[in-house]
Every structure is written in C-alpha cells, then in structure tokens.
Amino acid sequence: MGRLARKKQHKGDKPLKEKYRTKRKTKDLDQIHEDLLPRNAPGILNQDVDYDKPGAAQYYCIHCARYFINNTALTDHFKTKPHKRRIKSLQIEPYTQEEADRAAGMGSYKKPKVVKVETQPLKEDMDVVDLPT
Template identity: 50%
Template structure:
C-alpha cells in the first residue's frame, strides 16, 4: 500500500511559516492613529521630498495603510480597493489604552477592593 498523498495543505510546511514570519510589516493601527493622522504629520507624509531608495521616489504614499506606491494610478486604484477601505474602517475605532488592556487582563483597579487600614487590637473591648 502506497503513501497517501494530500494536496493543498500547509500544516507543517516550514516555508509557508517562514514566509509569514519574514514578510514586510507595516505600522500598527495605534501608531497610525496617534502619529500619522495628526494634521501636521499627515501633511509632511503626503508631501515628502524625493527619496531614491523608496518606491515611486516617495511621492505616492497612502497614510492610512503606511505604504508607498510606484505610480499615482496605483495609489488611486488602491484607494478604491477593499484593503484600503477595511483599514480606514479599522482606524475609525478608538485605539486601546494601556489601562484598558490591563483591565482586560484582570490587572486593573476596577475589580480590586480598596485596602482599608483599621486599628484592631485583640483583647480590648
């Protein structure tokens, strides 16, 4: 009896996991919300000086997705696409704060009882 062949599975394929681990990552949503969407920083990002090491000489940049594009046509078609619209929708939600994350993990002050110091002396009435 021969070996059973399974097709189209990536269960333990090392190359697939390595690819997902080493792909180029963009900025996180909270970084974009706090830094890039500020009107002063946004104006600087949209009007960047020419940089020969970035795609499209750094002239076609999507602030919401933190990506450079080769041409103006590519940038405009990106704006109409599903990926950009999904990212804009995610950016409309408020960013989590450190206090919210601590409360979600059960470390916040919300669920703890306040410490009350009382002077109790045993044996006195």
C-alpha cells in the same frame, strides 16, 4: 527506536512561513493612528524625493502604509477593498494601557470610541485648495 520517536523528526515548512510572515510585516494600527495625528501627517505625506522607494516616495497611502508608482495607482488603490477595510479598522480607537488596566480589574469598562477617518486628499486637490485667491 519506537513508534513515537520516528514521528515528527522534520521541521516541514514552518521556519519558512515564519520568515516570510515577518518579511511582509506592515505597520500596526496603533502606529498608523500615530501617523494620522495632525502634527505627523504632513511630514509623512510630503516626503523628500527618495529614488529607492516606488514613485520616488511621492505617492503614499498613509492608512495602508504603502508607496505607489504614480497618482493613478494611488487613486485606484483608494477604491479597493483592502483600503476600505483598513479605513474601517482604523475607526476604532487604538488599544491603550488604560484599557489594559481596566480589563485587569482596575477600573470600569468603557466602550472604545469611534474615530472619524477619511481617505487622504490627493496632492492635486491640496494644491487647488492652497492657491491664494
């Protein structure tokens, strides 16, 4: 057995890293853009009670695709850096097939549009607005 044959005979922790990387996978930005559309957002924000999810699936951040245990945890999450970073990354228009075609030389370059994304309203705020006067 030569010197090179003795090296690199172990896997190390690479398979474990790959397993855990895919285990914690969250929604991609284009999937979240799809959730933010006006026809999809109300159904996602007003989910049925599901006791298998944190907070019975009643406190959900649509931008980060995360469930929270109560309203306080959700409002505290809105003030955190990861939420603000996610809001900023969602402001760029998602990558489309048309953009891929333009990059391949089948059209001219267009700068991605800026999409206006704001933090979702809280359920208490929505109830106050929806009250008939």
